[in-house]
Amino acid sequence: MKKYLIVYFFCIFSFVTAQQTKKSVNASRAEKAPIIDGVLNDDVWKNADIAKDFVMFKPGDGTKERNNKKTEVKITYDDEAIYFGATLYDDTPEQIPMQFTSRDDIGNVDWFLISLNPFNDSQNDFEFLVMSTNSQADAKVFANGNEDFSWNAVWDSEVTMNEDSWVIEVKIPYSQLRFSNLPIQTWGINFHRRINYLNEQYSWNYIDKSKGEISIYAGLITGIQNIKPPLRLNLYPYTSGTVSSYDSDTRFDANFGLDIKYGLSESYTLDVTLIPDFGQTAFDETVLNLGPFEQQYSEKRAFFTEGTELFGKGDLFYSRRIGNAPVGYYDVEDNLAENETIVDNPTNVNMINAVKLSGRDKSGLGVGFFNAITEKTSAKIQDTITGTIRKEVTEPLTNYNVFVIDKQFNKNSSVSLINTNVLRNGSFRDSNTTALLFDISNKANSYNVSGNIKMSNVYEASANTAGFAGTMRLAKISGNYQYYFRYSRSDDNFDIQDFGFQRRNNYSNFYSGVSYQIFEPTKVFERYRIRFNTSLRYLSEPNSYTGNDVELNAFFLTINRLAYGANIEANIGDQYDYFEPRVEGRYFRQKGVIESGAWISTDFRKKLAVEANINYAKRYTLDNYYAGIEIEPRYRFTDKFQVIYAFQFSKLINEQGYVDELDDESIIFGTRDVKNIVNTLSGKLSFNTKSSLSLSFRHYWSPVQYENQYFVLNDDGTLSNASYNENNDINYNIWNLDFSYTWQFAPGSFLTALYRNSIFNEDDLSYIDFGENLNNLFNEPINNIISLKVIYFLDYNKMKTWL
Incomplete structure (x- = not known):
């Protein structure tokens, strides 16, 4: 034995x-x-x-x-x-x-x-x-x-x-x-x-x-x-031509530019874009935003998505700030004289050029430097009596830069230092942010401690405002059972909005969670995971309670590739929202919400596959609820042709939210019903692995209807009836359609032809039905764009051989 x-x-x-x-x-x-x-x-x-x-x-x-x-x-x-x-x-x-x-x-x-x-x-x-x-x-x-x-x-x-x-x-x-x-x-x-x-x-x-x-x-x-790193010099010259028409106005633009990728050493690479052209960038999935926070969009410009992993550390780098709306865009209307009108107020700033240097050496030291310059942008204002036009600068010549040092060690840990800086010419607002990050695991990869310390400085009106934020997280990261504890804090001056994305500051929040998952399949499941998370939230200054959250969610994937999951989430007791009123020191007090949802995704290996989810939320003691459903079928007709359709419908009933602030500093709230209906369609016909036709379509419709009774926000966060009675109904439409052909005619070289049309409309006709809304939308002028772009890849080592 x-x-x-x-x-x-x-x-x-x-x-x-x-x-x-x-x-x-x-x-x-x-x-x-x-x-x-x-x-x-x-x-x-x-x-x-x-x-x-x-x-x-x-x-x-x-x-x-x-x-x-x-x-x-x-x-x-x-x-x-x-x-x-x-x-x-x-x-x-x-x-x-x-x-x-x-x-x-x-x-x-x-x-x-x-x-x-x-x-x-x-x-x-x-x-x-x-x-x-x-x-x-x-x-x-x-x-x-x-x-x-x-x-x-x-x-x-x-x-x-x-x-x-x-x-x-x-x-x-x-x-x-x-x-x-x-x-x-x-x-x-x-x-x-x-x-x-x-x-x-x-x-x-x-x-x-x-x-x-x-x-x-x-x-x-x-x-x-006995191999040697070659000179890494790649050139990407491009040319593009665009014809655009909008409301009987037709314009032709031709562009020539160059992207350069140069290896400074075996470890570090310099990327440069000269006269950039982002005309064929995919459209944003814009939505109607009724909340107090800015909507965040994903980056789709190739120069800002490739090789930017170092710059993303610490969440201080939001590249959509570059070329975004001018900082003084909304100030123009406030500065008008009685006899003046706005002739032109550009919604975006053009980028002149950008460079990025990044890489990591054999010792694990990573270095990143990013710099971009945007041009001076002005609004044109006309005197309605004399006809003269003056210019008002809405964004001066501006420099954006990021510097990152990241040291990796023990094959699983790192320490990073990041600095971002925005410098605007003249007396406009400048900003600077510095962060120290650490992410350290033990050698067995079983436990992890991570966190950061961030300092922001904003220079405006000859004054400097300094802010602070930080996070600490302890976690068990191995085995079937895993857990974490996290604490995050920010004072009310922390501000990274010039170059980063920040929904809010002034918080002191506690988080914890535990999960169970499998790593070896059972007879039924390939894997599954169950998580329980909690949070407790306060203001940092003053130390005031704002709310809490408990959540249970589960994910399952069967051996036959059927995935599904569910979640339930709730707040306990009253919640205090210090941001919905849009006025510092004021808050909106409301009951908590209980929310549940479920989703399913079928086997994508089959010709027909479907993803779907459903969500429902209800506020305690009030007739305020949310219901939403999304279904996305996809069908693969052949190995070369597939179509994906998605339909989303949601309805928010009796939501109470911010409407306006009156001259007497009264904050007006209203009760509203909000619908969202989104139809998207995408398809691709591949002729071979090098060329294809693609379609991408999206129509977003969001009507908002207010009840006749409005409210004033009291100092204790409750609402009282107000005599305010204006029409705040919204009927919001976004229509986008892209149809493109792409051909990779040589290694790294592409020809892309694009047709795009887009329509936008916002009015107060929230009571009309879907068909009437489409007729109303198509009465608006359509923005049509036809674009052809050619990018050619040149490798110096090949060019040397040719020469």
């Missing part, structure tokens, strides 16, 4: 040790580079070392790969690039899904992913993904495991399908990577294979999903010797 026990425990120990050992594969030097054709018949592949014996990443945990689905990868390199040849065995190739998609859009396909870390620091991976259709995706991976697919490299791949396998051949030029200038190199590497129809994903080196990030479980590439 003892003998069998010894053997048993020896096997268990061997299994665990094997799972924790880093695998390694040797890369051979190629005397002659392989031809990237998806056929591994080049001489260099014949005796190359093989990375094999993949294990399951999900849904299982370390299970050996299937005998009929084995994966083998070979690696070679030369002075220009590193090459990968992968054979993905599959005895049922007819079951491999083949949906055609654009770059970085992973559809219903099998795929193979190379996760490459030339510094072998376990925190900063480059990912290169090849789909069964040979579509490509690439991303940079942050230290927290998040992937940035806005990063785009220029690399080559080819796929061939065989009777018992599919084969991938990949070439990644060194000009697209960052690595040290050492004679002998050891790179971090892991490979992933997704078998979609089996719902299985395998990795070469074992990954423990219960703790740490995926990047710390990489294996090794050895044998790379």
Whole structure:
């Protein structure tokens, strides 16, 4: 018996040790580079070392790969690039899904992913993904495991399908990577294979999903010797032409510009955009905002999304501030004389140029510097008697910059220093913010402490206003049971609005939460997670209670790829809103809310898939409630054509909210019903992996109706009847339609043709029905835009060869 026990425990120990050992594969030097054709018949592949014996990443945990689905990868390199040849065995190739998609859009396909870390620091991976259709995706991976697919490299791949396998051949030029200038190199590497129809994903080196990030479980590439980082100089010249028409006014604009990407060293890269053109940027999903806080929009301009992970630390960098509305936009009307009218008041400021420097060296030191300059912007004001026109500056010449130093250590921790600065010419408002951040985990990746200290300074009207904010978080981050405690505080002077996004300041909040999740599948579930969160909120100055929140939510994913979840959330007792009145020191007192919701998402591998959610909320003791539903069906007609439609409907009944502030400083509230109806439609027809037609449509309609009785806000936060009686009904419409054709005619080079029309209307016809509203909307002038843009990629190393 003892003998069998010894053997048993020896096997268990061997299994665990094997799972924790880093695998390694040797890369051979190629005397002659392989031809990237998806056929591994080049001489260099014949005796190359093989990375094999993949294990399951999900849904299982370390299970050996299937005998009929084995994966083998070979690696070679030369002075220009590193090459990968992968054979993905599959005895049922007819079951491999083949949906055609654009770059970085992973559809219903099998795929193979190379996760490459030339510094072998376990925190900063480059990912290169090849789909069964040979579509490509690439991303940079942050230290927290998040992937940035806005990063785009220029690399080559080819796929061939065989009777018992599919084969991938990949070439990644060194000009697209960052690595040290050492004679002998050891790179971090892991490979992933997704078998979609089996719902299985395998990795070469074992990954423990219960703790740490995926990047710390990489294996090794050895044998790379005597390669030198090339001069990384890429040029992206572009030209564009735009014809726009609005209300019988037609305009033609032509633009020429250049983006430059230059490697200052093997670690750091300088990006420059000269005469930027953002005319084809996707439209914003604008909504009617009745609340006290600004609406936040996602960044869609490529220059501001790619390679900005360092600048996003501390949440001080909101790039939409650059080119946003002038700081003095709303002051123009207040400064008008009786006989003056506004002829032109630009809603956006043009950017002159921008540069960013970013990178991380082999010691884990990351440095980022961003600088942008926007032009002087003025409103035109006409004297209605004399006809003369004067200009009023609404935004002077302005400089925005960010500086970041980020030190990573222990493969799972970092300390960062960030400074942002906005400097406007003349007597306009300036600002500066500095933050110190820390994110530290123990070596076992089981516990984490993180936080920040932030200081803001605003210079306006010859005075400086300083503000403070900070956060501390303690958490258990491994195992089935995880929990956290967090405290956040901000004084009432903390202000980062010139370059950051900030909904509010003056808070002193406590948060806590506990969760349970599984990392190995059961008979029914691939994974599930249940969380319970609480919060207790106060003002910082004075120390006044504002509210609380308790929440329970759950997420489930079945083995058959059906995902669903639910949540319930509630406030206990009265809540005190110090922001809805829009006047410092005043608050609105109201009963708490209980809210519940549920959602479901079906298997996206099927031709027809549906996502849907429903929400309901009710305020205690009042006839004030919210109900909303959203349904999004999608249908894949063929592997090259898919359509997605989404419908959203919500209704907020008897909401009490801010309306106006009168000259006598009375704050007026009203009771209103708010509806939101949103229809969106998107579709894509892919001719191949390089060209496609895309449609994106959205109509947002929000009618708001007020009751005849209005209220005045009392000093104790309650409401009393008011004699105020004005029409504040709103009928708000946004219509956007984009139809575009994109063709990647050469590596990194694109031609994009775009047609766009948009309509906006806001009036007080909130009582009309949907059909009447559309007729009313189409009576407004339509903004039509036709745009053609060509971007060409030039690599200095290739240009040198041509010359």
